[in-house]
Structure formats: structure tokens, C-alpha cells
Amino acid sequence: MTLHPQTGVFGDWDGSIIAARSLQSELAQRVSLRDDFPEPQVLAGFDVGFEEDGAVTRAAVVLLDATTLQPIESHIARVATSMPYVPGLLSFRELPALMAALAMLTRTPELVFVDGQGIAHPRRLGIAAHFGVATGLPAIGVAKKVLAGRHDEPGPTPGDRAALMHRGEQIGWALRSKLRCNPLIVSPGHRISLDTAVGWVMRTLKGYRLPEPTRLADRIASRRGELATSVAAAIDKDSLF
DNA sequence: GCGACAG
DNA sequence: ATCTTGTCGC
Numbered sequence: 001m002t003l004h005p006q007t008g009v010f011g012d013w014d015g016s017i018i019a020a021r022s023l024q025s026e027l028a029q030r031v032s033l034r035d036d037f038p039e040p041q042v043l044a045g046f047d048v049g050f051e052e053d054g055a056v057t058r059a060a061v062v063l064l065d066a067t068t069l070q071p072i073e074s075h076i077a078r079v080a081t082s083m084p085y086v087p088g089l090l091s092f093r094e095l096p097a098l099m100a101a102l103a104m105l106t107r108t109p110e111l112v113f114v115d116g117q118g119i120a121h122p123r124r125l126g127i128a129a130h131f132g133v134a135t136g137l138p139a140i141g142v143a144k145k146v147l148a149g150r151h152d153e154p155g156p157t158p159g160d161r162a163a164l165m166h167r168g169e170q171i172g173w174a175l176r177s178k179l180r181c182n183p184l185i186v187s188p189g190h191r192i193s194l195d196t197a198v199g200w201v202m203r204t205l206k207g208y209r210l211p212e213p214t215r216l217a218d219r220i221a222s223r224r225g226e227l228a229t230s231v232a233a234a235i236d237k238d239s240l241f
Numbered sequence: 242g243c244g245a246c247a248g
Numbered sequence: 249a250t251c252t253t254g255t256c257g258c
Contacts, residue, residue, distance in 0.1 A: 048248065050249055085249075087246040094248070116247050126247065147247045180258070185247085248249050 007134040009095050013083050020089050021123060028124040030133045033188050035196045037110055037138040040066040043204065044109035045213025046101060046131075047221045048094045050081065057081045059097035060221035062213065063105055069204060069212045074220050075104035088122055088147070091130035098131055110138065111192075111200065113213035117141045118197070120164055120172035120187035122148045132190020139189030140197045142214050146174075146185055154183050159202060173198045181209040 001019070002011035008027045010020070043066050049058045062074045077100035083093040098114070117126025118141030125133075128141030149166030151174040158179060164172035164187070172187030175198055188197040204211035210218065 048249080050248090054249080085248065087248095090247055121247080141247085143247050145247060147245095 007095060007099060008130065009134075010083070010092055013092065017086060017089065020086075020092060024089075024091075024121075024123045024125040024130075027130060027133055028119075031119060031124065031129050031189075032191050033119070033193050034191065035193050036191050040110035042066055042072065042107065042109045043069075043213050044102075044105070044112040045115075045211075045215070045217035046098055046112065047115045047214060047217035048097055049221045051078070055081055057094060057097040058221065059094070059101035060217045061098075061101040061105065062216040062220060063107070063109060064213060064216065066110070069206060071216055073106060074216070075101055076220065077101040077104060090116060091125065091127040094127055095130060095134065098127075099134070102135060108137075112137050112139045112189075113201075113204070113211060113217075114139055114141055114189060115143070115214050115217065117143050117147050117185065118172065118187035118189035120146070120148060120166070120185055122166075124171070126187065126189070128187070128189030136190075138191035140192060140200055141172075141185075141187045141189045142201060142211060143185040143187075144182070156180075158205070161198060170194060175201060177201065177205055177211070178207070178209045184209065 001014040059077045063072045079097045114128035118128040128139045132139035149164045151164045152162040154160040154162040154176045160176040161173045163170045174183040201211045
């Protein structure tokens with residue numbers, strides 16, 4: 001079994017869930033929950049999907065203006081899938097594609113949103129936290145379901161939230177982002193605090209359940225990439241959004 | 242032991 | 249995640 005030292009991703013996984021879990025615990029120690037990033041100029045949203053019956057992992061990334069939330073550019077990366085889906089080990093399966101998508105950007109975002117958990121994970125290393133540690137970028141995890149922990153039902157009004165608790169500590173927030181919609185599970189990925197993370201999700205909502213970074217990445221990802229990819233798609237973005 | 246289990 | 253139309257409720 002080989003391991004990529006910088007990202008903590010297995011080059012070829014030997015199927016050892018035990019080894020993967022202990023590696024997560026080690027990487028989790030590098031996660032910072034301190035707010036230490038400048039006022040963002042550009043944000044990025046990432047989403048992962050699969051093609052060819054799971055043989056190909058597809059990552060979509062959208063770069064957007066932090067003030068207007070308008071998309072600037074988008075890309076889709078495809079890599080061969082190297083691991084099966086195992087609850088709790090999601091990042092090892094999806095990280096390679098996320099890294100490939102990040103490499104396609106023409107500029108680096110100051111804050112990234114990833115579809116999935118940040119520290120709201122059994123060992124505090126959901127995909128947003130793993131991605132944050134692997135890239136060093138400030139990251140927020142926005143998931144549609146709970147993986148670890150429990151929470152009370154948040155109030156019905158957008159903005160209402162309830163703490164997500166696990167083993168005596170708060171690991172995230174169940175946030176009502178839209179009326180009559182199930183709450184989002186928001187947790188810090190890296191270099192951001194619990195409160196600042198929800199604050200950014202609130203600040204990037206545009207009337208939909210998902211915040212713009214994640215919502216736009218979801219959109220181009222579900223188009224199966226027929227239209228999008230590379231800079232050409234970014235220039236032609238009016239036909240996409 | 243039983244149930245839960247991001248995407 | 250993915251296969252997929254209509255349909256119920258705001």
C-alpha cells in the first residue's frame with residue numbers, strides 16, 4: 001500500500017479500514033479551527049459525482065465572486081476511481097478528483113466550500129477537513145445529512161440553527177437554510193471556526209437550500225459535463241447559469 | 242447485540 | 249453517488 005505524504009491519500013488501497021481510520025486520526029490533528037484568512041475576494045465550491053458505473057470520479061469546481069456570488073469560471077476533472085465507498089472513509093475516495101479540479105483553477109480562492117462534512121465526522125476528518133489539510137486552504141463542509149452526532153430540530157425560520165453534538169463536544173451546526181427544507185449540516189473544514197463557518201453559509205445563501213458555491217458546483221456536475229470544462233466553458237458561462 | 246452510516 | 253416521471257404541497 002502506497003501513501004501520498006502531502007495529501008494522505010492512498011495510491012493503492014489494500015482494503016485496510018483500520019489503517020485508513022488511524023491515518024484519519026493523525027491528519028485530524030492538523031486541522032485548525034481558528035479563523036485566520038483574509039476577507040475573501042473569490043470563493044470556490046466543489047462537488048463530486050460518478051460516471052461509468054462508478055469507475056470514473058468526477059469533481060466539479062466553480063469559482064465565484066465573494067461579493068456578488070456570480071460565477072467566474074468552472075471546471076470538471078475526471079479521474080479513475082480507486083476505492084469503494086465506505087461510510088467514514090469518503091475523503092480517500094473523492095480527494096484525488098478534488099485535487100485535480102483545484103489544479104485547473106486560474107487563481108486560488110481564499111475560502112472553499114465542499115459538499116460533505118468538515119469536522120462533523122467520527123474522527124473529525126470529513127472530506128472538507130481532509131481537503132483543507134491537504135491543500136492548506138480555509139474550508140467549510142456543507143452536508144445534506146448527518147454522519148456523526150445528533151442535534152435538536154432547528155427552528156423553522158431560515159437562519160435558525162441547532163448545535164450538532166458528538167461525544168460531548170460541538171462538531172457542527174444543523175442550519176435551516178430555507179423554509180420547509182431539511183437543515184444543512186455545516187462544520188468547519190480547516191482554518192475556520194464553527195461560528196464563522198455558519199456565518200459564511202448564511203452569507204452565501206440566495207434563496208435555495210444550498211449556498212451558492214455548492215449549489216453552482218452541483219449544477220455543472222449534474223450536467224454530466226457535456227457543456228462545461230476548462231476556460232472555454234467559463235467564458236460561455238451565460239448559457240450555463 | 243442492534244442500528245446508523247457524508248457522497 | 250446513481251437509475252428516473254409524475255406529482256403533492258407551498
